[in-house]
Structure formats: C-alpha cells, structure tokens
Amino acid sequence: MNAGLEDVVAASTVLSDVDGKNGRLIIRGSSLDDLVTNDRYENVLALLFAGFFPQTPSLPAALGAARAEIFDHLTAVDPTLLTLPPVDAMRALLARLDDGDDLSAALRLVAAPAVFIPALLRLKAGKSAIAPQPASSHAADTLRMMTGDIPSPEQTAALDRYLVTVADHGLNASTFAARVVASTRAGLTSSVLAALSALKGPLHGGAPGPVLDMLDAAATPDNAPNWIAAELARGERLMGFGHRVYRVRDPRADALKSAVRLLAGAGAIDPARLALAEAVERTALDQLKAKKPDRPLDTNVEFYTALLLEALGFPRQAFTGVFAMGRVGGWIAHAREQAETGRLIRPRSLYIGPQPQAAA
Numbered sequence: 001m002n003a004g005l006e007d008v009v010a011a012s013t014v015l016s017d018v019d020g021k022n023g024r025l026i027i028r029g030s031s032l033d034d035l036v037t038n039d040r041y042e043n044v045l046a047l048l049f050a051g052f053f054p055q056t057p058s059l060p061a062a063l064g065a066a067r068a069e070i071f072d073h074l075t076a077v078d079p080t081l082l083t084l085p086p087v088d089a090m091r092a093l094l095a096r097l098d099d100g101d102d103l104s105a106a107l108r109l110v111a112a113p114a115v116f117i118p119a120l121l122r123l124k125a126g127k128s129a130i131a132p133q134p135a136s137s138h139a140a141d142t143l144r145m146m147t148g149d150i151p152s153p154e155q156t157a158a159l160d161r162y163l164v165t166v167a168d169h170g171l172n173a174s175t176f177a178a179r180v181v182a183s184t185r186a187g188l189t190s191s192v193l194a195a196l197s198a199l200k201g202p203l204h205g206g207a208p209g210p211v212l213d214m215l216d217a218a219a220t221p222d223n224a225p226n227w228i229a230a231e232l233a234r235g236e237r238l239m240g241f242g243h244r245v246y247r248v249r250d251p252r253a254d255a256l257k258s259a260v261r262l263l264a265g266a267g268a269i270d271p272a273r274l275a276l277a278e279a280v281e282r283t284a285l286d287q288l289k290a291k292k293p294d295r296p297l298d299t300n301v302e303f304y305t306a307l308l309l310e311a312l313g314f315p316r317q318a319f320t321g322v323f324a325m326g327r328v329g330g331w332i333a334h335a336r337e338q339a340e341t342g343r344l345i346r347p348r349s350l351y352i353g354p355q356p357q358a359a360a
C-alpha cells in the first residue's frame with residue numbers, strides 16, 4: 001500500500017502531464033508557458049474537450065450562451081444559501097443542474113462557477129446580480145459580473161492567464177475524485193460535484209485564502225522571518241509551499257507571477273503587498289530548506305494565486321470558487337475520458353481491524 005497513493009499510476013490520459021522533476025506542465029502537447037502566453041481560456045477548453053465532444057467552431061459563443069442560461073438558475077438562491085461560504089453555496093446551486101454527458105451539459109457546468117461566484121458575492125453584499133454578456137470573453141465577463149465595471153485589458157488578461165494556468169493538472173485529488181465518479185457512469189454534474197468537494201480542502205484548492213492570512217499575520221517584510229520561524233516551530237504548514245509531485249518550483253507559480261507583474265505594471269496591485277509577498281516567499285523558502293533539507297519544498301500555484309485574485313478584487317472566501325472556474329474544464333475532460341476509456345475504479349483496502357471472536 002502507498003499512503004496517499006503516492007506514485008501510484010491510476011489512469012492513462014491524453015490530457016496533461018505533470019513533470020515533477022523538471023517542473024514542467026504539458027497540456028495536450030503544449031507547454032503551460034506557451035498556452036499562458038498565447039491562448040485564451042476558451043482555446044484551452046477547446047483543446048481539452050477535443051475528441052470528447054463534437055467540435056464546435058463557436059465554443060466561445062456557446063459558452064457565452066451557457067452563461068446566460070445559467071444566470072436563470074439564480075432564482076434558486078434563498079437566504080440560507082447566502083449565509084454559506086461562496087464555494088458551498090455554489091455547490092448547492094450546481095447540484096441542481098441536469099446530470100448530462102453532452103456538450104451542452106459540459107458548457108453549463110463550465111459556465112456555472114463564472115456566473116454563480118460573482119452573483120453570490122453581490123447578493124451576499126445586498127446588491128443585485130449582473131447578467132452575463134454572452135459576446136464577452138469568459139474572463140472579462142466574470143470580472144464585469146462581479147464589479148459592474150468593464151475590466152481593464154490587464155485585469156482581463158490576468159484572470160485569463162489564471163484560468164489557463166489552473167485548467168488541468170494531471171491526477172490531482174479533485175480530478176481523481178471526478179474520475180472515480182465518472183467511472184461509475186454517473187453524469188458530469190455528479191463528477192464535478194465530487195471534484196469541487198475535494199478541491200475545497202486547505203491541502204488542495206483551499207490554500208490561497210490562508211496564504212493571504214499568512215501575509216496579514218507576517219505584516220511586514222522585517223517581521224516575516226520571526227513569524228515564519230514561530231509557525232514552523234509550532235509544526236504548522238506554510239500555505240502555498242510544497243507539492244506531492246513537484247520537487248522543484250511549480251511552473252504555475254511563475255506563470256502566475258508573470259500575471260501579477262502585468263497587473264503591477266498597470267498599477268493594479270499594491271506595491272507594498274507585492275514586496276511583502278516576495279519577502280515572505282524568500283524567507284519561507286530559506287527556512288523550509290533549513291528545516292527539511294531532504295524534502296524539497298518550493299512555491300506552489302497557490303502562493304501567487306492569492307496575490308492575483310486579491311488584486312482582481314475577489315474576496316479570499318471566494319478563491320476556491322474561482323479556482324473551480326478554471327479547473328472545471330479539466331474535470332469534465334477527465335470525466336469524459338474516464339467514462340469512454342476507463343474501467344470502474346474500485347481499489348482494495350487492507351483490513352487492520354479485529355477478527356470476529358470464535359463462538360465459545
């Protein structure tokens with residue numbers, strides 16, 4: 001048995017390859033660096049979906065139409081839902097969607113986080129939800145539905161880069177959850193709900209909110225070394241560092257750092273916040289190296305995610321929902337691949353409990 005299934009290969013996939021030794025991510029034959037520089041989220045979605053759904057030349061338009069369709073589902077929001085964290089409220093709304101397997105069902109599921117998260121944030125704040133503009137890009141429309149303002153080109157590009165960066169990443173915990181459900185031939189909504197539930201934990205997609213808590217607690221670059229040393233001495237984990245597969249820097253960290261720099265160049269990020277983050281990152285890496293010389297612990301995707309999403313105006317409680325906005329494309333492609341090419345996932349467990357007593 002391998003605890004945590006470490007190094008166990010549980011699926012073959014054409015979708016993505018995480019090279020943990022060299023710090024490379026390949027998505028369907030393209031490197032992450034190329035995709036981030038040259039492609040919009042909609043293109044990466046088309047790449048992930050190719051062969052699993054009929055190709056449509058108008059995927060951006062179909063996704064825009066799906067956003068408009070999903071907006072009508074906001075009638076299901078009730079006051080109880082608004083007391084929940086956004087990711088939990090979104091999960092409840094997602095659970096009402098039809099459990100289909102076709103492209104329409106897939107696009108509704110891709111559209112849902114982008115519509116539900118901005119709407120839930122506004123409704124929680126006592127404002128009304130803003131309807132989608134189907135002709136806009138997914139990233140630009142999401143930002144406008146949240147703030148009511150047309151985002152700047154840099155803000156749109158930064159969110160787009162984020163969505164591309166997190167679109168797919170091998171057999172991570174949430175994608176595995178999606179594939180387990182898909183292996184039973186349950187529909188796409190069921191797979192996405194399982195994946196979202198796995199994503200929200202702090203060891204997976206729930207980390208970026210706590211990254212900001214860490215920056216707040218460290219407070220200043222000068223204070224960072226003492227604060228980090230105290231956390232590590234108490235046995236705490238530093239959020240935004242370490243990874244199951246990468247033994248070097250997570251390539252997604254640099255993809256997002258470049259998006260953060262784009263915002264900084266446009267004056268859309270507080271320079272003091274950026275300086276604090278860079279100081280915390282440097283100090284954390286030094287201290288993790290000293291504490292765990294045999295276990296390389298480097299910056300992961302969540303560290304710069306936190307800075308990026310904060311600068312775009314997302315509150316930290318919504319970060320996991322924004323992560324789902326990008327990763328939902330990967331979950332759906334993996335679920336389709338599993339249903340089409342895989343077998344029922346049914347591993348064994350090692351029984352270590354007591355045996356029944358023999359009758360006296």
Ligand code: ACO
Nearest residue numbers: 203204205207236237238239240241242243244295300302
């Ligand atoms: N800070 C301090 N120590 C750490 C960290 C960290 N961020 N990460 C790992 N370690 C230590 C562990 O305490 C453990 O020490 P031990 O052997 O003395 O018990 C050792 O390094 C190995 O850690 P594991 O838990 O075996 O590593 P695993 O592969 O299971 O965990 C994980 C990977 C969950 C990402 C871990 O590094 C972590 O908890 N990081 C912080 C949370 C985080 O940033 N999560 C986001 C990951 S990226 C993503 O999912 C999108």
